[in-house]
Amino acid sequence: VQLQASGGGLVQAGGSLRLSCAASGRTFSTYHMAWFRQAPGKEREFVAAINWSGGSTNYADSVKGRFTISRDNAKNLVYLQSNSLNSEDTAVYYCAADPSTWYRGSSYERDYLYWGQGTQVTVSS
Secondary structure (H helix, E strand, C coil): CCEEEECCEEEECCCCEEEEEEECCCCHHHCEEEEEEECCCCCCEEEEEECCCCCCEEECCCCCCCEEEEEECCCCEEEEEECCCCHHHCEEEEEEEECCCCCCCCCCHHHCCEECCCEEEEEEC
């Protein structure tokens, strides 16, 4: 499967963005999906995950209550709605796919087989 993230941009602190990840292939609906991010000078970190049906989600503590992950299997899309953005959310955001049978909601990069190219989110204060 190929993944392409989009929707990033420049936003003021307190603002919102909706990121999208478009997937190719007919098996998208069977994959568990996740968003990661990498800030300048830092390691890539987990943001949120969602199971194949959208019925289960997991979030990093730093975004819980502000970000929402969702998916539309009919359109092969996964979203990350990001609200109340602050400067610490500035990063390149990546979507990733886990083809495992069972949902792990994993926060580890090694558990995701496919990765998109990333989209830049910059929050100005």
